[in-house]
Amino acid sequence: MSDPLGKPLARACFEAPPERVARFLLGKILVQKGKGRKPVAGRIVEVEAYLGPHHRPPDPAAHAHRGPTPRNRVLFGQAGHAYVYSIYGRYFCMNVSCEPEGRAGCVLVRALEPLAGLEEMARNRGFDGIPIRAQKSREKRNAEPDRHALRTLTSGPSRLCQALGITRRDCNGVDLLEPASPLQLRDDGASVGRIAVSPRIGIRHAVELPLRFYLAGHGCVSGPRGMRA
DNA sequence: ACTCGGATTCTCT
DNA sequence: GAGAATCCGAGTA
Numbered sequence: 530m531s532d533p534l535g536k537p538l539a540r541a542c543f544e545a546p547p548e549r550v551a552r553f554l555l556g557k558i559l560v561q562k563g564k565g566r567k568p569v570a571g572r573i574v575e576v577e578a579y580l581g582p583h584h585r586p587p588d589p590a591a592h593a594h595r596g597p598t599p600r601n602r603v604l605f606g607q608a609g610h611a612y613v614y615s616i617y618g619r620y621f622c623m624n625v626s627c628e629p630e631g632r633a634g635c636v637l638v639r640a641l642e643p644l645a646g647l648e649e650m651a652r653n654r655g656f657d658g659i660p661i662r663a664q665k666s667r668e669k670r671n672a673e674p675d676r677h678a679l680r681t682l683t684s685g686p687s688r689l690c691q692a693l694g695i696t697r698r699d700c701n702g703v704d705l706l707e708p709a710s711p712l713q714l715r716d717d718g719a720s721v722g723r724i725a726v727s728p729r730i731g732i733r734h735a736v737e738l739p740l741r742f743y744l745a746g747h748g749c750v751s752g753p754r755g756m757r758a
Numbered sequence: 759a760c761t762c763g764g765a766t767t768c769t770c771t
Numbered sequence: 772g773a774g775a776a777t778c779c780g781a782g783t784a
Binding site for chain 2: 733
């Protein structure tokens with residue numbers, strides 16, 4: 530029987546411009562495999578592209594836009610690796626490196642639909658248990674987890690890092706296409722619906738560029754309602 | 759050495 | 772919708 534979390538992806542799919550890789554990544558699976566533990570996994574439903582310094586016009590919102598530094602060096606390496614950085618002193622964000630080696634560019638993973646290891650996700654996020662939504666309070670005991678309640682687990686670039694236990698120390702520079710890696714991208718063959726495009730969220734520069742891509746109407750996409758249609 | 763701001767999230771109001 | 776929490780990397784000197 531086949532792996533429900535799918536198969537590894539081809540490197541060539543990532544040696545391409547970030548906008549193309551961004552669209553390609555929607556519907557793919559991100560999985561954390563700790564040894565001796567059950568996998569924690571989610572389907573990618575929202576991403577953003579960040580362009581390298583070779584690109585014209587430039588993308589001043591991208592970490593790589595001024596060239597290589599100690600922090601962003603993995604972005605200039607082989608495609609298909611994880612670039613994990615810390616933000617606001619308390620959170621992490623995770624990107625997938627793109628473009629042929631020597632050229633930078635990446636895709637920020639902004640939201641997942643939880644697929645496996647939900648109990649561990651909830652623990653990692655500091656919740657008592659898996660989020661539920663009850664129609665009436667007295668029905669709470671029988672309430673089932675639903676997509677709306679589950680979105681708080683992985684709806685947001687730092688929330689999903691927390692849920693999957695992704696840290697800079699453990700995951701920065703990891704090869705996401707290598708089956709032995711603790712953090713992997715995989716393809717289970719699922720097809721995606723309509724892809725919506727919008728400006729990127731939370732940036733100060735190049736705010737107008739349409740480089741955010743997400744599965745239209747999916748309940749796990751981050752941001753206010755108006756940003757998920 | 760020193761300053762500044764950030765690809766966020768949570769907790770209020 | 773506003774404000775706080777909180778640290779590290781990058782830029783400047």
